[in-house]
Amino acid sequence: MSRSQTGQPVTRNQDANHELSIRVRDLSLWYGESQALKSLNIDLYQKNVTALIGPSGCGKSTFLRCLNRMNDLIPGVRIEGLVEMDGRDVNARKMDEVALRRRVGMVFQKPNPFPKSIYENIAYAPRMHDLVGRKAEQDELVERALRDAGLWEEVKDKLHQPGTSLSGGQQQRLCIARAIAVQPDVILMDEPTSALDPISTATIEDLMDKLKKQFTIVTVTHNMQQAARVADYTAFFHLGEIIEYNDTKTMFSTPATKKAEDYITGRYG
Amino acid sequence: MSQSFDVISSQLKKRHRKSARLKWISMSALGLAGLFLVLFFADMLSKGLPAFQQAYIQVELEYNEDATRMGRAAMDPEVARLVSRTFERLIPGQLRANPELLGTSETRWVLATSEVDQYLKGHDNKLRGNQQEVVDELIEAGRLELRFNTTFFTRGDSKMAESAGILSAAVGTVLTMLVTLAISFPIGVMTAVYLEEFAPDNRFTQLIEININNLAAIPSILFGLLGLAIFISFFGVPRSSPLVGGMTLALMTLPVIIIATRTALRSVPDSIRHAAFGVGCSRWQVVRDHVLPLAMPGIMTGSIIGLAQAMGETAPLIIVGMVAFIPDVSASFTQAATVLPAQIFTWAGEPERAFVEKTAGGILVLLSILIFLNATAVILRKKFERRW
Numbered sequence: 001m002s003r004s005q006t007g008q009p010v011t012r013n014q015d016a017n018h019e020l021s022i023r024v025r026d027l028s029l030w031y032g033e034s035q036a037l038k039s040l041n042i043d044l045y046q047k048n049v050t051a052l053i054g055p056s057g058c059g060k061s062t063f064l065r066c067l068n069r070m071n072d073l074i075p076g077v078r079i080e081g082l083v084e085m086d087g088r089d090v091n092a093r094k095m096d097e098v099a100l101r102r103r104v105g106m107v108f109q110k111p112n113p114f115p116k117s118i119y120e121n122i123a124y125a126p127r128m129h130d131l132v133g134r135k136a137e138q139d140e141l142v143e144r145a146l147r148d149a150g151l152w153e154e155v156k157d158k159l160h161q162p163g164t165s166l167s168g169g170q171q172q173r174l175c176i177a178r179a180i181a182v183q184p185d186v187i188l189m190d191e192p193t194s195a196l197d198p199i200s201t202a203t204i205e206d207l208m209d210k211l212k213k214q215f216t217i218v219t220v221t222h223n224m225q226q227a228a229r230v231a232d233y234t235a236f237f238h239l240g241e242i243i244e245y246n247d248t249k250t251m252f253s254t255p256a257t258k259k260a261e262d263y264i265t266g267r268y269g
Numbered sequence: 270m271s272q273s274f275d276v277i278s279s280q281l282k283k284r285h286r287k288s289a290r291l292k293w294i295s296m297s298a299l300g301l302a303g304l305f306l307v308l309f310f311a312d313m314l315s316k317g318l319p320a321f322q323q324a325y326i327q328v329e330l331e332y333n334e335d336a337t338r339m340g341r342a343a344m345d346p347e348v349a350r351l352v353s354r355t356f357e358r359l360i361p362g363q364l365r366a367n368p369e370l371l372g373t374s375e376t377r378w379v380l381a382t383s384e385v386d387q388y389l390k391g392h393d394n395k396l397r398g399n400q401q402e403v404v405d406e407l408i409e410a411g412r413l414e415l416r417f418n419t420t421f422f423t424r425g426d427s428k429m430a431e432s433a434g435i436l437s438a439a440v441g442t443v444l445t446m447l448v449t450l451a452i453s454f455p456i457g458v459m460t461a462v463y464l465e466e467f468a469p470d471n472r473f474t475q476l477i478e479i480n481i482n483n484l485a486a487i488p489s490i491l492f493g494l495l496g497l498a499i500f501i502s503f504f505g506v507p508r509s510s511p512l513v514g515g516m517t518l519a520l521m522t523l524p525v526i527i528i529a530t531r532t533a534l535r536s537v538p539d540s541i542r543h544a545a546f547g548v549g550c551s552r553w554q555v556v557r558d559h560v561l562p563l564a565m566p567g568i569m570t571g572s573i574i575g576l577a578q579a580m581g582e583t584a585p586l587i588i589v590g591m592v593a594f595i596p597d598v599s600a601s602f603t604q605a606a607t608v609l610p611a612q613i614f615t616w617a618g619e620p621e622r623a624f625v626e627k628t629a630g631g632i633l634v635l636l637s638i639l640i641f642l643n644a645t646a647v648i649l650r651k652k653f654e655r656r657w
Contacts, residue, residue: 073546075470098549106547112540114559124558125548175544182548 018045021186021216022067022090027081029062029071036062038240039081044233046185049208049217051227051248054237055268060220063237064188066090067218068104069097085186102129104186105179110195111171113163113178118155121163121174122146122181129182141181148214149177150207169200176207180215187211189219193226205230224264228252236260313629313636320630323418323431324386326351326407330360331374337364347403351413353380355432380420381413383430383623389415393622421630425596426612430623433616435631437595441511441606442580445591448515448602449522449579454572456519457526464527465534466556485524492521493585501589509590509605517589518579525578529571533564566653573646577639583610609635 022044029037037059044050052060065071066083069090083090090100113121122142123132132138142159146152151173155166163174172192179187189208193201208217208230221227227234228248235245236259244251244260255261262268328344335342340360341349349357356379364370385404387394396404407413425437460481468474496517500506506513537560545555561568586592592611599606607615613631616624 068547070543070546073542098551101547101549106543108540108543108547110540112538112544114541114544115563125550128554128558129549178544178548 018048020044021046021085023082023084024066025082025084027063027066027079027083029059029066029080030078031074032076036240037066040242042235042242042245044186044216044218046216047212047214048232049212049219049230050233050235051231052218052220052235052237053222053224053227053263054243055263056222058237059240060235060237061190064190064218064220067186067188068101068106070106072097102182103184104188105182105184107172107175107179107187107189107192109191111168111175113166113171113174115162115164117160118146118163118166118174119159121178125178125182131182145177145181146174148180148211149173150203150210151177167200169196169203172196172200172204173207176204176211180211184215186216186218189217191220191222194222201226224266236263238263313632316626317629317631317633319390320421320626320633321418322390322415323420324381324389325378325414325416326381326385327376327378327412328352329374329376332360332364332370332372334371337361337371348407350400351381351385351404351407353382353429353431355427355429356380378416380431383621385413386415386431387623389413390626421627425598426594426607426615427596428594430619430621430627433624433627435609435612435634437598438607438609438612438631439634440598440600441514441591441595442608444511444600444602444606445514445518445586445608446576446580448512449518450572450576452516452519453522453526453575457523457572458530458568460523461527461530461534462556462561465531466560467552481524481527485528488584489521489582490584490588492517493588495520496585496589507603507605509593509607510601510603511606512602513589514586514591514606514608515602517585518582521582521585522572522575522579525575526568526572529575530564530568533567533571534560536567537563566649570646570650573642573649577642577646580608580642581610581635581639583614586611587614609638 020043024040024042024044027037027040028035040063052064054060062071066079067090071077071079079091085100085103088095114124116124119142122145123138126132126141127138132141143152143156146155151170154170155174158165163171166174172195176187176192193204196204205226208219211217212232219231231248233245234248234251236243236251236255236257238259244255244257246256251260252264255264326348328348330336330343332343338361340357341352343360344352384394384396388396388401388404389408404413420432421434423436424432424434427433464474464478496513500513500516501508506516541559541563542555545559550558583592586608590605591607592614593605593607594615595605595607609631613628613635616628616631619627
């Protein structure tokens with residue numbers, strides 16, 4: 001384990017088995033006067049699940065929102081540093097946040113389907129981005145997205161009922177289907193199972209495992225077991241810093257830092 | 270040591286009495302308000318309902334040479350005095366237009382004067398003793414009776430109470446409201462959308478916000494003065510026209526629509542906005558495709574209530590000259606017109622007894638429209654009420 005000049009651990013930056021998806025260097029963020037992220041450095045790999053763990057208020061959700069610039073919506077946020085995807089600075093003035101969000105989709109903590117039909121929930125964004133033309137194409141895309149999200153069998157007979165009529169777990173899978181329908185590279189998940197029951201949670205976890213064949217997944221979770229189950233890499237956040245970042249197995253078996261060990265073993269958090 | 274139930278109950282007695290007293294006070298306040306409402310409606314109905322009936326008289330018309338100059342020559346002089354002058358005046362013109370009628374005769378039911386009408390309804394009137402006898406005879410003979418007053422709904426204002434109607438005022442109201450809606454709805458909604466969804470939260474927007482809220486509390490007559498000074502004097506918009514009236518009322522309705530729209534937009538949860546941003550919507554797409562459709566029922570409700578408020582407004586319209594005597598119905602935005610409340614205002618100032626019931630009848634019509642509009646707003650709100 002090596003340390004960068006900023007004193008933070010940067011492990012596995014040159015992992016040979018995986019291609020880089022998003023490179024983060026010296027990323028700091030302020031909400032007004034208070035600094036929420038302190039000079040973060042991390043590399044996220046393609047077609048892997050990376051879990052962000054840490055106690056409440058440690059900045060993991062804030063960091064997640066930096067990856068598709070959702071923080072732009074919050075007034076008084078100031079960002080410094082580099083978030084690089086595909087060789088481009090995400091925060092650059094020239095970068096269109098709409099284009100960025102097409103490539104970096106997001107699933108939220110509480111299922112938030114549009115109050116439209118199940119079909120419209122999926123078809124809306126691809127149509128808006130001109131990804132589909134004819135009706136048949138659209139139907140096909142809706143089916144594929146719902147199949148990928150493991151929801152097709154359950155909803156194929158009621159595609160025109162409102163998305164909000166589904167159960168919480170189904171709604172969350174609908175939101176995942178909605179995100180993958182625009183064919184992004186990265187899917188960000190902000191505690192996607194925290195509002196769900198254990199069975200729905202298990203379904204979503206299985207889904208994440210399947211989806212990582214196609215997508216890069218970055219997920220925030222409060223649930224240590226979940227991180228251990230689904231994530232290939234885990235980053236431990238504490239007070240706006242990344243204390244430790246490693247492959248999940250190493251992280252959970254032999255954590256390098258005392259703080260991470262204490263958190264993982266449940267001594268605080 | 271804890272207290273027994275008895276001890277606690279005895280202490281509670283006083284508190285319960287107090288709450289019972291408060292309950293009674295608030296209930297009697299409500300009862301009083303309800304009583305006033307019932308009295309108001311009873312008064313309006315008893316005064317206004319007779320306006321929907323009018324005395325009609327059967328006359329024998331003999332179209333002779335004299336009648337081409339003076340209409341009453343066609344009738345029996347005894348009866349002619351009981352017939353509305355608005356009908357009399359029509360006869361010469363009718364004869365000139367159709368000369369073949371000369372020398373013929375016919376029997377027709379025509380409007381009676383308002384004095385006869387008031388006599389039939391048992392109100393004060395100026396009929397002399399012998400005229401009353403004639404009227405009684407005619408009633409006896411079945412040649413004089415109260416009928417449904419179609420004139421009230423098909424004619425404009427008139428100096429003769431029996432032929433005064435609300436149609437010109439109703440048309441004026443519709444035209445004025447169209448102008449008000451066309452101006453205040455798009456401007457109001459877009460202003461609210463900008464303030465709520467696009468504008469940064471800084472001193473400037475806060476100042477705008479405070480001013481909009483204050484605007485809603487400005488006495489309406491000041492909007493009339495503004496309309497007079499700016500629309501009529503400066504821009505030269507025709508005076509008394511539905512155009513200037515609608516523009517003036519639009520100024521008044523704007524803050525109501527802006528405030529209602531902002532409330533409706535704010536009630537759309539942020540999770541919907543996040544979802545839309547998350548799939549790559551631009552700010553305008555988020556508003557157009559997701560936020561506005563969800564806020565629309567609230568916006569519509571607010572706008573209807575704002576319009577209903579404007580519809581009942583008189584003061585600003587007096588200033589821009591919409592309290593005018595408009596006997597003819599005209600469907601033009603630029604010609605002089607009047608509106609329902611202004612018509613009521615005009616009638617209320619007439620000295621004749623017969624106009625009292627016209628006034629009350631006009632109020633009933635206006636109230637029915639307002640109740641209808643408010644009911645529509647309530648139904649809209651109930652129908653589209655959405656839970657997240």
